[in-house]
Amino acid sequence: MLTDKRILLIIAGGIAAYKTLELIRRLRERGAWVTPVLTRAAEEFVTPLSVSSLAGEKVYRDLFDLTDEAEMGHIQLSRSADLIVAAPATADLMAKMAHGQANDLASTLLLATDTPVLVAPAMNVRMWAHPATQRNLALLKQDGIGFVGPNEGDMACGEFGPGRMSEPMEIVHAIQGALSEGPLQGRxxxxxxxxxxxxxxxxxxxxxxxxxxxxxxxxxxxxxxxxxxxxxxxxxxxxxxxxxxxxxxxxxxxxxxxxxxxxxxxxxxxxxxxxxxxxxxxxxxxxxxxxxxxxxxxxxxxxxxxxxxxxxxxxxxxxxxxxxxxxxxxxxxxxxxxxxxxxxxxxxxxxxxxxxxxxxxxxxxxxxxxxxxxxxxxxxxxxxxxxxxxxxxxxxxx
CATH class of the missing domain: 3.40.50.10300 (CoaB-like)
Structure with a gap:
């Protein structure tokens, strides 16, 4: 189902970013092409070298890269994919998506596209439950953004509750569903x-x-x-x-x-x-x-x-x-x-x-x-x- 499908994978800055390395590997096993985009905060958790090595593709990081932007690279990236996946999606990234902000490469890609988007949230349980995050979640759902997770469980901060990013295979199955051409596509x-x-x-x-x-x-x-x-x-x-x-x-x-x-x-x-x-x-x-x-x-x-x-x-x-x-x-x-x-x-x-x-x-x-x-x-x-x-x-x- 994923053979030759092009996934634009946006990795935001959260401890769950380590799971994204496994996600890339699972997607590549199934024949998908993965183009990774790292936010600056994401580089605090995973390195561009590790992501690039697993994806077999260049890692995109900077909105104002002279080489990439000479041909409006952020526009091409956002429109050449079959699906855009944000995993992990932090509270900050979800807020930018909900309110149309575009002050870095990741948020600009998400605003400059009509490609379907799938989001895998990951954050502290209190951040997830905060009214602001829940308002943003409702707005994004109204806009047709797809979601997988978050799951409930122990967190790196020592708390317990909803906010854990879905496991890599859960996200893979959600990607397969999002790319399905069945009669319930998008429902x-x-x-x-x-x-x-x-x-x-x-x-x-x-x-x-x-x-x-x-x-x-x-x-x-x-x-x-x-x-x-x-x-x-x-x-x-x-x-x-x-x-x-x-x-x-x-x-x-x-x-x-x-x-x-x-x-x-x-x-x-x-x-x-x-x-x-x-x-x-x-x-x-x-x-x-x-x-x-x-x-x-x-x-x-x-x-x-x-x-x-x-x-x-x-x-x-x-x-x-x-x-x-x-x-x-x-x-x-x-x-x-x-x-x-x-x-x-x-x-x-x-x-x-x-x-x-x-x-x-x-x-x-x-x-x-x-x-x-x-x-x-x-x-x-x-x-x-x-x-x-x-x-x-x-x-x-x-």
Missing amino acids: RILVTSGPTHEPIDPVRYIANRSSGAQGSAIAEALVKLGADVVFVTGPADAARPEGVTLVEVETAQEMLRAVQGSLPVEAAVFCAAVADWRVSSASDSKIKKTKGGLPVMAFAENPDILATVSQMPEGRPALVVGFAAETDDVIENATAKRIRKGCDWIVANDVSPATGIMGGTENAVTLISDAGSEAWERMDKVAVAEKLAERVAEALEA
Whole structure:
């Protein structure tokens, strides 16, 4: 997919720049041509020699280079690439992009182009969460800029949270998706997956039997059609899909915040099996077994993520798809759920124990919309995902 594709790689000044060396190597393995651009700050973390050696290309650094600029080199660089990738993209670079500043080679390239741009942010968790960065992020998304990451985890500064640059192979898969010529090229789609775990105490929780396999398969099928997929998952057993922006959560409340933070999107597929209830006051210490009685727990209702997004007064995705796992009166219950939640489609399946679907490798679903119900034959979950992804593409095209 990347053979002879030309990637203009902008490396900004952050500790994550060391990962970019591996990214270059992985891109070159797949046949891509990589033209590197270093900001002055980036040279504090990686050397032009190391970058040039791996890329097999000259490193561009200076906006006012007499040799390069004799033929308006920054214009040619920005327009000769198939894709511009900024990795790592610092808060400073994102701010310049959002507000049209062009005071160095990297920011000038990004302003002087109509080539698609993919950004892999990397910064301290507080910088990422700052309202200014989040405003810039929203502006860039509105401008059609693609994003991969950031991930959550430990940081070089000793803090923990979102802000880590995506791993090199995650960025490679995102580049492949951005360069795909599939029917969902350039479409941003949200997929939720897996169960949620609602804590009772530090060692116990309420959950269900969802493996997350169907959600992972749907995300991968959408990526193959060219979509930019944000994948929000609870603690699922299934392998995480490749080529997505991954957001891992634990509880229903965390999932709702992650979903809201991922908007706007053109379509949303809510495959997660979210727990309906949580313990209203989870214990901070393990509840001990005692003689003479059972512990008394008060429950609270979890947020309804599907209904919240389906009924948004502004910014609602063009297509909202829910799932209904039922054991009785499957079609009737799922049809009522679609109307109650306000979503466009419901994918209904029978998860009664005799079917072996919950946690299994196959699924038998019925697609319910305002046009009625359409039963699909039983097939493996990958085939179900591919068929659903094709339907999503058709609906967005229409």
